[in-house]
Amino acid sequence: xxxxxxxxxxxxxxxxxxxxxxxxxxxxxxxxxxxxxxxxxxxxxxxxxxxxxxxxxxxxxxxxxxxxxxxxxxxxxxxxxxxxxxxxxxxxxxxxxxxxxxxxxxxxxxxxxxxxxxxxxxxxxxxxxxxxxxxxxxxxxxxxxxxxxxxxxxxxxxxxxxxxxxxxxxxxxxxxxxxxxxxxxxxxxxxxxxxxxxxxxxxxxxxxxxxxxxxxxxxxxxxxxxxxxxxxxxxxxxxxxxxxxxxxxxxxxxxxxxxxxxxxxxxxxxxxxxxxxxxxxxxxxxxxxxxxxxxxxxxxxxxxxxxxxxxxxxxxxxxxxxxxxxxxxxxxxxxxxxxxxxxxxxxxxxxxxxxxxxxxxxxxxxxxxxxxxxxxxxxxxxxxxxxxxxxxxxxxxxxxxxxxxxxxxxxxxxxxxxxxxxxxxxxxxxxxxxxxxxxxxx
Amino acid sequence: xxxxxxxxxxxxxxxxxxxxxxxxxxxxxxxxxxxxxxxxxxxxxxxxxxxxxxxxxxxxx
Numbered sequence: 001x002x003x004x005x006x007x008x009x010x011x012x013x014x015x016x017x018x019x020x021x022x023x024x025x026x027x028x029x030x031x032x033x034x035x036x037x038x039x040x041x042x043x044x045x046x047x048x049x050x051x052x053x054x055x056x057x058x059x060x061x062x063x064x065x066x067x068x069x070x071x072x073x074x075x076x077x078x079x080x081x082x083x084x085x086x087x088x089x090x091x092x093x094x095x096x097x098x099x100x101x102x103x104x105x106x107x108x109x110x111x112x113x114x115x116x117x118x119x120x121x122x123x124x125x126x127x128x129x130x131x132x133x134x135x136x137x138x139x140x141x142x143x144x145x146x147x148x149x150x151x152x153x154x155x156x157x158x159x160x161x162x163x164x165x166x167x168x169x170x171x172x173x174x175x176x177x178x179x180x181x182x183x184x185x186x187x188x189x190x191x192x193x194x195x196x197x198x199x200x201x202x203x204x205x206x207x208x209x210x211x212x213x214x215x216x217x218x219x220x221x222x223x224x225x226x227x228x229x230x231x232x233x234x235x236x237x238x239x240x241x242x243x244x245x246x247x248x249x250x251x252x253x254x255x256x257x258x259x260x261x262x263x264x265x266x267x268x269x270x271x272x273x274x275x276x277x278x279x280x281x282x283x284x285x286x287x288x289x290x291x292x293x294x295x296x297x298x299x300x301x302x303x304x305x306x307x308x309x310x311x312x313x314x315x316x317x318x319x320x321x322x323x324x325x326x327x328x329x330x331x332x333x334x335x336x337x338x339x340x341x342x343x344x345x346x347x348x349x350x351x352x353x354x355x356x357x358x359x360x361x362x363x364x365x366x367x368x369x370x371x372x373x374x375x376x377x378x379x380x381x382x383x384x385x386x387x388x389x390x391x392x393x394x395x396x397x398x399x400x401x402x403x404x405x406x407x408x409x410x411x412x413x414x415x416x417x418x419x420x421x422x423x424x425x426x427x428x429x430x431x432x433x434x435x436x437x438x439x440x441x442x
Numbered sequence: 443x444x445x446x447x448x449x450x451x452x453x454x455x456x457x458x459x460x461x462x463x464x465x466x467x468x469x470x471x472x473x474x475x476x477x478x479x480x481x482x483x484x485x486x487x488x489x490x491x492x493x494x495x496x497x498x499x500x501x502x503x
Contacts, residue, residue: 006495008444020499113487120491270494297494 003257005127009269010322017323018056021272024296026053029062032302037083038073039304059272060280064292064305070106070248081109087300096147098247108147108247111300115154118147121251121270122155128256128265129241130214131185133160138186140174140196141427142167147247148218152187161185171199178212179205185214190222190232190240194363195425197235208237215240220430221349223255224262224330227357242330244310248303249293253327261318264327271295273325274305275314286315286328290335309335339435341369341378344410348433351382354408358401360392361385364423369435378437381414388420449501456493463489 004010012020029050032039043049046063053059074082078089085092087109094110110118131137137156143149143165156163164183166174175196178186188196193215200207215238217223223232223242232240244253244264252271253264266273275289276282283289291310295303311334312327333347340346348367355365361384368381382405386397398415405413463485470479 008449008500009495009497011443012500016499020497023499024497111487112484113490116487116491117494120495297491 003128003130004322005124006269007321010124010324012269012323014323017268021268021296022053022056022059025059025272025294026050028294028296028298028302029053029304031299032086032304034086036086036302037076038069039084039086039302042069059274059305060282062305064280064307065303066307067103067106067248071104074107080107081301084301085109086302087111092300094147094150095145096150096247097145099146106248109301110298114298114300117270117295117297118151118250119154119158121267122151123158124267124270125243125251125254126152126155126159126161126216128254129216129243130239130257131156131159131161131216135159135161135184135214136164136181137161138164138166138174138178138181138183140166140169140171140178140186140188140192148245148251149187151251152216152218171196172203175200175203175205179210182211184211185216186212187216187218189219189427189430190217190225190228191220191363191425191430192427193217193232193240194228194235195427197232198363198425207235210236212236212238214238216243217241218243218245221331221333222352222356224264225349225353225356226262227353227355228363229262231356231363244327244331246308248306249308250295250298252293252295253330255330256322258320259318261326262329263318264330265317265322265324266314266327268324270297273314275312286313288313288332291327291331311335311338337433339369341380341411346380346409346411350408351405352432354404355382355384355401358404360387360390360397360400361417362387362420364425365432366423367433369433369437371437379414380411381416383416383418383423385418385420385422446501449496452496453501456489456496459485460489460493 033043033050042063048061073084076082091111092109093112094115096108097105139149139153141149153163164181197207215232215236217240222228223240229240242255242264243251245251253266256265272294274292276292277289288311291308291312292305293308294305310331312332314325315328316325317323318326333349337348338345351367364385366383370379372379394417397417401415402413463482467479467482470482
């Protein structure tokens with residue numbers, strides 16, 4: 001059986017893939033210009049008409065869309081989607097919304113045709129990660145209005161896998177259900193995958209002895225962070241796969257079975273992905289830039305050149321057959337996550353990689369950035385829990401972790417050591433960094 | 443890998459299904475049969491994605 005959902009598209013020669021992207025991008029622009037007041041204003045203000053788009057250079061004349069634009073558009077009539085909507089409201093069958101992590105939540109309308117798009121693009125992800133009709137997949141979440149798990153649930157059905165919804169259960173009940181039903185795969189944030197392993201042990205179950213052999217991660221970059229991925233795989237005796245997406249963008253990136261290199265294929269048959277520098281121009285291949293995504297087949301509430309704020313380094317496909325480009329190392333951070341501490345640029349994912357690779361501490365941690373109370377400098381404190389299974393003393397933890405952090409982030413951090421389980425374990429997206437400096441509170 | 447002949451055959455079948463699905467929806471509306479019209483809308487949505495999986499760039503020279 002093929003390891004691609006659609007080899008005809010996933011192995012399409014690059015020049016044909018590029019021709020497909022340009023055609024679909026232009027068609028999408030025609031659609032939004034015709035049907036969405038929001039996009040028509042944007043295009044007109046920029047002096048761009050969809051018929052002008054005849055090259056990738058011309059694509060860059062099309063104005064980008066930001067989250068602030070979306071909020072502004074949804075403040076207009078008609079309620080609740082504003083003039084962002086590009087289809088007859090009667091076609092809308094699905095309501096979702098963003099998590100609101102970076103501000104007011106954005107409402108998301110999808111028609112049935114769009115919902116099929118979600119299922120299809122997610123099926124591409126899950127098939128590449130080895131989910132097959134004989135799998136039994138557990139979803140340990142109450143999905144609520146968050147689209148990712150609904151879409152993945154629906155994609156599993158599309159593949160023919162059996163879906164076990166696990167909402168409204170405690171973590172212990174989830175473990176018992178997973179064990180009793182011999183589920184072969186589950187989805188979760190990297191944080192919650194680690195938490196479930198802890199709970200399994202508390203319940204007297206060795207997670208690595210369970211039938212789970214695949215874990216599909218979403219919501220946080222951890223499954224592409226080597227130390228986090230290694231911890232989850234060691235706990236569960238299963239293979240961990242990363243996926244990247246957003247309510248606005250859809251499931252644009254996926255790790256695939258049979259590819260040793262950490263990172264994400266970009267589904268270029270359904271998404272136009274641009275990697276841009278601060279000047280808005282494309283960066284050279286392999287250089288770090290901000291990802292700007294256009295889902296090419298979305299109709300009711302489309303996104304044209306949406307600024308995801310994710311930082312990536314995109315290289316040619318690592319093979320063996322897919323022609324899609326590859327975001328090496330996954331999402332390397334977010335433009336709004338990067339912060340300067342004493343003049344040094346700090347990336348939260350680097351701290352995660354250091355902490356999770358340091359065995360004497362558990363998986364959970366927090367980072368606190370503050371103004372030093374007496375000196376004119378910032379201070380950074382990393383709060384960790386001593387892992388009783390390792391049994392290292394406080395001095396060994398403090399000195400060892402401080403040294404490793406200094407080596408990777410070029411800052412000297414204070415280490416605050418707590419008991420095991422002293423820190424909360426979030427089920428959904430975790431925000432572990434608190435910055436209390438004036439004007440940077442988060 | 444899928445042969446050009448197979449890709450062409452898939453495209454032809456999709457076209458046939460498209461025609462009959464569109465007609466089914468019209469019939470459902472004309473005869474006021476919600477089960478026909480509404481299910482045809484769902485079929486159209488599914489079909490649209492299958493068509494997107496086999497665009498002209500895949501099967502045309």
